[in-house]
Amino acid sequence: MKKLIIASTSTVHNSGYLEYILPRLTSFFEGVKTILFIPYARPGGISYDAYTAIASKGFETIGIQVSGIHEYNDAQEAIANAEGIFTGGGNTFELVNQLYKNNILESLSKAVLTGTLYLGTSAGSNICGVTMMNTNDMPIVYPPSFTTLGFIPFNINAHYLDPDPTSKHMGETRETRIKEYHVFNNTPVLGLREGSWLEVMGDTITLKGNLSARLFQPGKEAKELDSESVINL
Amino acid sequence: MKKLIIASTSTVHNSGYLEYILPRLTSFFEGVKTILFIPYARPGGISYDAYTAIASKGFETIGIQVSGIHEYNDAQEAIANAEGIFTGGGNTFELVNQLYKNNILESLSKAVLTGTLYLGTSAGSNICGVTMMNTNDMPIVYPPSFTTLGFIPFNINAHYLDPDPTSKHMGETRETRIKEYHVFNNTPVLGLREGSWLEVMGDTITLKGNLSARLFQPGKEAKELDSESVINL
Numbered sequence: 001m002k003k004l005i006i007a008s009t010s011t012v013h014n015s016g017y018l019e020y021i022l023p024r025l026t027s028f029f030e031g032v033k034t035i036l037f038i039p040y041a042r043p044g045g046i047s048y049d050a051y052t053a054i055a056s057k058g059f060e061t062i063g064i065q066v067s068g069i070h071e072y073n074d075a076q077e078a079i080a081n082a083e084g085i086f087t088g089g090g091n092t093f094e095l096v097n098q099l100y101k102n103n104i105l106e107s108l109s110k111a112v113l114t115g116t117l118y119l120g121t122s123a124g125s126n127i128c129g130v131t132m133m134n135t136n137d138m139p140i141v142y143p144p145s146f147t148t149l150g151f152i153p154f155n156i157n158a159h160y161l162d163p164d165p166t167s168k169h170m171g172e173t174r175e176t177r178i179k180e181y182h183v184f185n186n187t188p189v190l191g192l193r194e195g196s197w198l199e200v201m202g203d204t205i206t207l208k209g210n211l212s213a214r215l216f217q218p219g220k221e222a223k224e225l226d227s228e229s230v231i232n233l
Numbered sequence: 234m235k236k237l238i239i240a241s242t243s244t245v246h247n248s249g250y251l252e253y254i255l256p257r258l259t260s261f262f263e264g265v266k267t268i269l270f271i272p273y274a275r276p277g278g279i280s281y282d283a284y285t286a287i288a289s290k291g292f293e294t295i296g297i298q299v300s301g302i303h304e305y306n307d308a309q310e311a312i313a314n315a316e317g318i319f320t321g322g323g324n325t326f327e328l329v330n331q332l333y334k335n336n337i338l339e340s341l342s343k344a345v346l347t348g349t350l351y352l353g354t355s356a357g358s359n360i361c362g363v364t365m366m367n368t369n370d371m372p373i374v375y376p377p378s379f380t381t382l383g384f385i386p387f388n389i390n391a392h393y394l395d396p397d398p399t400s401k402h403m404g405e406t407r408e409t410r411i412k413e414y415h416v417f418n419n420t421p422v423l424g425l426r427e428g429s430w431l432e433v434m435g436d437t438i439t440l441k442g443n444l445s446a447r448l449f450q451p452g453k454e455a456k457e458l459d460s461e462s463v464i465n466l
Contacts, residue, residue: 013401044409045416091413093372133373136404139326139366140414142379146372159404168246170427171369171392176277180324181373183278194403 003028003117004151004200006128008158008192010058010089010121018058018121020195024208026062029084029117034065036082040098041090041123055088069104079107082116089122089158092135096127097143109149118151122158125198129155130187134178152198152205153188154233160191160214175214175222182218188233189216190225198231205231236261236350237384239361240430241391243291243322243354251291251354253428257441259295262317262350267298269315273331274323274356288321302337312340315349322355322391325368329360330376342382351384355391361433362388363420367411385431385438386421387466393424393447408447408455415451421466422449423458431464438464 005021005028012020029035039051046054052068059066066086072078079085085108087095099105112118120128126135127148134157163173172180178189191214192198199206207213212224215231225231238254238261245253262268272284279287285301292299299319305311312318318341320328332338345351353361359368360381367390396406405413411422424447425431432439440446445457448464458464 009403011403013403042416043405043413045413094417133375134371136371138410138414139368139372139379140410140417141366146375159402161402161404169392169394170242170244170246171394172276177371177373180276180278181371183275184327184373 001115001202002112002151002200003115004112004128005119005197006125006152006156006192006200007119007121007197008125008160009194012195016058017054021197022058022062025059025119028119029062029064032064032083032117034067034082035059035084035086035119036069036078037066038069038085038087038095038124040069040102041088041092041095043088043090046090051088051090055086075102075104076107079104079111079116082111084117084119085111086119087121087124087127089124091140092123092126092132092137093139093143094141095123096132096146096148097141099127100144105149112149112151125156125158125192128152131155131185133181133185133187134189136174152200154231155187155189157189157191160193175216178216179222182216186218188218190214190231191216196227207231234348234435235345235384235433236348237345237361237433238352238430239358239385239389239425239433240352240354241358241393241425242427245428249291250287254430255291255295257430258292258352261352262295262297265297265316265350267300267315268292268317268319268352269302269311270299271302271318271320271328271357273302273335274321274325274328276321276323279323284321284323288319308335308337309340312337312344312349315344317350317352318344319352320354320357320360322357324373325356325359325365325370326372326376327374328356329365329379329381330374332360333377338382345382345384358389358391358425361385364388364418366414366418366420367422369407385433387464388420388422390422390424393426408449411449415449419451421451423447423464424449429460440464
């Protein structure tokens, strides 16, 4: 049975890395000694080593060790042997690019579908959707495809932001962009606000955290889902 | 000699479509009776006809007719015969996708390099850069390539936004995103604020409008260029 935590962000305002979600991670990863970290999204172009050190420090407080996938000669084997997997945030284009380049999409899919615990934050959550087409990131590299892992039957818009009615900026709001997406695509999109996450237990997907999330479906009005909603799409 | 106006936006806050730049467009397009409009970026998924009607209305006040490229059987011929070309804003991924699908990059390049007047706003300006890799748009379609027309030797970040020091949002600032781009790429990037535009006259590129623009180069501190600066890169 697949078991995933798909979080909008690693960090909420005025809080440490993963701090807001650590209580839940403690129970989610109960019994796990080591987590395999996928640092490919490398925020700000940080090195894989430096990013893995940040993830290690985050998990240290709950007694879990972290190793970076780049430390292994065989990335597919590392995934197959992992007790748990964590894909961190950063640039989704580069993350997806590296997933394809390292040829690990199939391994990841197989591991997660057979029960390896998975945590994603931000870009690491975007790749749990059907495609990465609702990322907010800048297309700084050209990946071979926008198709991602499809652990959930919809796409994620991480760091979802409500329109600012006081803004004088003429760039599109997040809602406008997602609606534009639905002119060209039919996959539903969930706008996950910072501090929200999804828990996927087999086929049951539940919204967690204190906030509501905004669901966009083609041809329908966007709607707010309350925390603890079970999402059936 | 190439002659382009590359504008950050079509519309500034509290102003009509193209209104802020119409005085300059009047002189730029002097003697031109009809402009060929490329509506492929179709903001919000608007139809080509509806978008062309908006462009027509914008140019009506300065006595110039507008025809949409989709109205012609042969898009390449339409470009070759155009007195002036205007590519409007919207989604840069879809715009670039359609430029490739309709096989008009070469025609556009040839026309502009031999002196056909070109106006771009937002997405229509992004494509004047070397690549579209500094767009702010959502990747709602997968184009065959991110390579664009390269009329200028750098990329454009349209609708450039300064960081908001009061924000509690954990998503990346525009500056962070562009710096991340330079971990992977060497092409300089110009952040063009709304109301700014570039005038390209042959090899001379001048910043116009009331605002400064922010220049990002790999391995260098970002710097502000004053209005009327000539940009040599």
